[in-house]
Amino acid sequence: MYTHEDLAALQAQSLKMQGFIRRQTFSPEHEKTLRRFSSWEVAELIFKINQSTFRGRLAADPDLPGGEVEEDGRQRWFSLTEINELRRKMKINRTSLMPKRPAGKRAIRVAISNFKGGAGKSTVALHMAHAAALDGYRVLVVDFDPQATLTHSMGLHDVSEDLTVWGIIARDLVRETDRMNAMPQAAESGTALPQRRLPASVRDLGLGDLRVTDFIRPTAWPTIDIVPSCANAAFVEFASAQYRHLNPDWSFFAAVSRYLDALSADAYDLILFDCPPAIGYQSMNAVFAADVLYIPSGPGYWEYDSTTSFIGQLSEALEDLAHGFDGTFPAGKMRLPKAFLDLRFLMTRYEPGNELHRAMLEAFRKVFGDTVCNEPIEMTRAVEQSGRFLSSVYEIDYRTMTRETWRRARASFDRAYEEFRACFLDAWAKMEDEQ
Numbered sequence: 114m115y116t117h118e119d120l121a122a123l124q125a126q127s128l129k130m131q132g133f134i135r136r137q138t139f140s141p142e143h144e145k146t147l148r149r150f151s152s153w154e155v156a157e158l159i160f161k162i163n164q165s166t167f168r169g170r171l172a173a174d175p176d177l178p179g180g181e182v183e184e185d186g187r188q189r190w191f192s193l194t195e196i197n198e199l200r201r202k203m204k205i206n207r208t209s210l211m212p213k214r215p216a217g218k219r220a221i222r223v224a225i226s227n228f229k230g231g232a233g234k235s236t237v238a239l240h241m242a243h244a245a246a247l248d249g250y251r252v253l254v255v256d257f258d259p260q261a262t263l264t265h266s267m268g269l270h271d272v273s274e275d276l277t278v279w280g281i282i283a284r285d286l287v288r289e290t291d292r293m294n295a296m297p298q299a300a301e302s303g304t305a306l307p308q309r310r311l312p313a314s315v316r317d318l319g320l321g322d323l324r325v326t327d328f329i330r331p332t333a334w335p336t337i338d339i340v341p342s343c344a345n346a347a348f349v350e351f352a353s354a355q356y357r358h359l360n361p362d363w364s365f366f367a368a369v370s371r372y373l374d375a376l377s378a379d380a381y382d383l384i385l386f387d388c389p390p391a392i393g394y395q396s397m398n399a400v401f402a403a404d405v406l407y408i409p410s411g412p413g414y415w416e417y418d419s420t421t422s423f424i425g426q427l428s429e430a431l432e433d434l435a436h437g438f439d440g441t442f443p444a445g446k447m448r449l450p451k452a453f454l455d456l457r458f459l460m461t462r463y464e465p466g467n468e469l470h471r472a473m474l475e476a477f478r479k480v481f482g483d484t485v486c487n488e489p490i491e492m493t494r495a496v497e498q499s500g501r502f503l504s505s506v507y508e509i510d511y512r513t514m515t516r517e518t519w520r521r522a523r524a525s526f527d528r529a530y531e532e533f534r535a536c537f538l539d540a541w542a543k544m545e546d547e548q
């Protein structure tokens with residue numbers, strides 16, 4: 114017979130061996146480094162200018178970074194840092210290459226969510242993050258999923274669960290409870306909130322002392338940071354339910370929103386959330402903190418079916434929050450009921466030649482109208498076979514496959530990104546200034 118103690122012993126054994134097992138089964142080529150981008154890519158695909166114009170500019174101005182010449186000698190290859198320097202210093206027809214950003218506003222936040230597993234959430238999050246970074250934006254991704262697909266795809270392996278969304282939620286409980294206990298006006302008005310005590314098991318984690326930036330890690334992409342996740346963070350669902358008992362007035366769903374409010378307004382441009390395939394404490398935090406909701410769905414009937422239940426359950430959960438916390442409690446800078454500036458359905462793994470897929474896209478449009486993205490993300494071999502961890506088409510060197518295959522895959526994600534950008538720029542313009 115096996116009890117919880119046996120399970121704990123097995124886990125302790127596994128944790129002890131984790132480093133060893135990783136070294137045995139993990140080859141160094143799985144370490145992520147960001148490749149350089151050729152002058153063809155920089156000119157035509159990133160800056161959208163003529164290659165000869167680009168070459169002419171480089172030749173005329175020795176202060177511009179010149180990239181590296183590889184053995185074949187024909188192309189120059191630029192790092193993303195060099196590309197961003199070129200972006201700052203070059204003007205084309207007197208127009209800046211800097212990406213659009215409304216002045217003075219905080220970053221726009223987009224949640225990629227659906228409770229259907231394998232809908233393409235992490236693939237969409239990864240590609241939109243990479244496309245936005247190549248477009249000159251500074252991106253923070255938050256991995257809300259203990260499967261940690263996005264974290265691994267961003268090249269992070271050693272993550273402590275304290276420094277994940279789980280830590281952010283527990284830290285928020287401590288800070289919010291302290292704040293409520295210290296509220297002086299409550300005592301004077303005679304409507305004092307009861308004093309809440311947190312057990313040592315929560316306080317002694319020391320999470321209340323962590324700073325905002327302690328949760329943020331750099332990635333192989335110089336302009337993408339991540340709040341990572343790890344398998345142990347799965348505990349958050351269980352723990353959060355207990356925490357709500359410890360302090361029933363705690364607006365648990367607003368923990369991440371409050372956390373992000375503490376970042377400086379110009380630290381990032383775009384904050385992207387990759388959500389777990391479930392509606393729980395983590396995805397409610399993601400959805401509540403989001404300005405824009407992006408719902409990816411595959412092209413099968415069952416995916417349509419579960420996307421329909423997802424929006425139904427999300428609607429109920431958000432309605433519950435609006436009633437449960439109506440006006441009684443500050444939820445950070447966000448208001449209740451929660452309102453999204455925009456909401457989109459995005460079809461993924463779409464095959465234009467497949468009649469059933471076309472019919473399903475039509476059905477989505479019939480049912481969900483203008484909220485369906487015009488540009489579905491196509492099924493691409495390049496992504497499907499990208500290896501043990503997801504790699505985006507942007508990371509894959511086009512010389513490793515036929516250029517046409519790579520271009521087609523990239524073009525599909527580029528079209529989806531351009532629509533995504535139009536959507537977030539529009540929402541950003543509408544976003545009220547909170548500062």
Ligand SMILES: Nc1ncnc2c1ncn2[C@@H]1O[C@H](COP(=O)(O)OP(=O)(O)OP(=O)(O)O)[C@@H](O)[C@H]1O
Nearest residue numbers: 230231232233234235236390462491492493496497
């Ligand atoms: N456009 C695409 N072309 C080819 N394969 C894809 C595409 N999008 C997703 N996939 C593949 O489908 C699988 C599931 O995708 P992904 O991990 O993005 O889904 P998810 O919604 O994040 O899943 P989960 O619910 O488990 O978090 C992955 O193996 C991925 O490589």
Ligand SMILES: [Mg+2]
Nearest residue numbers: 234235258262
């Ligand atoms: Mg995922």
